[in-house]
Amino acid sequence: MSGLVDLRSDTVTRPTPGMRAAIAAAEVGDDVYGEDPTVCALEEEVAAHFGREAAVFVPSGLMATQVLLRVLTRPGTELVCESDAHVVAYEVGAAAINAQVQTRTLDGDRGRLDADRVRAALRPASFPYTEVAAISVEETTNRGGGAVHGLDRLRALRALADERGVALHGDGARLFNALVATGEPAGEVGATFTAFSVCLSKGLGAPVGSLAVGDAAAIEEARLWRRRFGGAMRQAGILAAAGRYALANHIERLAEDHANARAIAHRVADACPGSVEPATVTTNIVYVDTSPRSAAEVVDELRVEGVLVGAMGPNLLRLVTHLDVDAAGCRRAADLVVAACRG
Ligand SMILES: Cc1ncc(COP(=O)(O)O)c(C=O)c1O
Numbered sequence: 001m002s003g004l005v006d007l008r009s010d011t012v013t014r015p016t017p018g019m020r021a022a023i024a025a026a027e028v029g030d031d032v033y034g035e036d037p038t039v040c041a042l043e044e045e046v047a048a049h050f051g052r053e054a055a056v057f058v059p060s061g062l063m064a065t066q067v068l069l070r071v072l073t074r075p076g077t078e079l080v081c082e083s084d085a086h087v088v089a090y091e092v093g094a095a096a097i098n099a100q101v102q103t104r105t106l107d108g109d110r111g112r113l114d115a116d117r118v119r120a121a122l123r124p125a126s127f128p129y130t131e132v133a134a135i136s137v138e139e140t141t142n143r144g145g146g147a148v149h150g151l152d153r154l155r156a157l158r159a160l161a162d163e164r165g166v167a168l169h170g171d172g173a174r175l176f177n178a179l180v181a182t183g184e185p186a187g188e189v190g191a192t193f194t195a196f197s198v199c200l201s202k203g204l205g206a207p208v209g210s211l212a213v214g215d216a217a218a219i220e221e222a223r224l225w226r227r228r229f230g231g232a233m234r235q236a237g238i239l240a241a242a243g244r245y246a247l248a249n250h251i252e253r254l255a256e257d258h259a260n261a262r263a264i265a266h267r268v269a270d271a272c273p274g275s276v277e278p279a280t281v282t283t284n285i286v287y288v289d290t291s292p293r294s295a296a297e298v299v300d301e302l303r304v305e306g307v308l309v310g311a312m313g314p315n316l317l318r319l320v321t322h323l324d325v326d327a328a329g330c331r332r333a334a335d336l337v338v339a340a341c342r343g
Contacts, residue, residue: 038237050190111144170196
């Protein structure tokens, strides 16, 4: 449908003409032999961006998390994470199957963990208590509305992880959004995690791909797990070229997505007080309380007008801004949400 405004997720973007040209021109080789120059270049660029030793290209954010959990934990240990974290909400039990960990979920603040709360909840590190292997944090938080932990919280969590001798895992599906929102240095944020992922296929607009990032030994092991999970690819430079293009061209522009999300939040909050708190919208995700209207009904009404948004709960809508929807499209979506919530 022409003029469609799709704000269900930042994963719905399509490659731009520039990105398609980069894909078409990509030099490729067999990456299982380590011979794809474009994949190697992408891995080196991402590791260098965060001041870390190594990175490995994987097909999805989920796989990046799964290979890292295999590296950072052992079967029978515990992964501590927030109650609504992607790893428990949306990975269909993968951590239990692949890493064979049990998850200990703690309620946070908009999906964020706080070191003092985690410290208070951690069980003693002695038999017969279940051993904690890793603490996992999402930066930014998906179900927490794009909230950013930021360097201070992450450093406090790192200090706790060191104190307890456990790993700090970062699900950085939207880490670039966090960095653009805070202006914090990528190297300092990247240094807080034992190992972490970044996604190229969310706000950065690439069609496929994530990277697991960390020290050389961890990433070497992650390569083995990628292979075991069936995620080692052949001429993957076709995909990595899109990722390199995204890194070169689509990071700074995330600020536009954040501005569009704030504008949606202000428009909806002004017309429908209490439905959204604009001060909490700091990146590209906006949650709107449609009460007393059902979110599913609102979704259907907007769809008829060519605007797609997500129903995340009985009265909860989610709008995620990204590079395929401009400010005018976001205004249109906000106006329709207002009309629906009033209706
Ligand atoms: C926070 C977070 N982590 C991980 C993922 C998984 O990424 P993928 O869909 O590429 O597997 C997502 C997907 O939206 C996400 O929001």
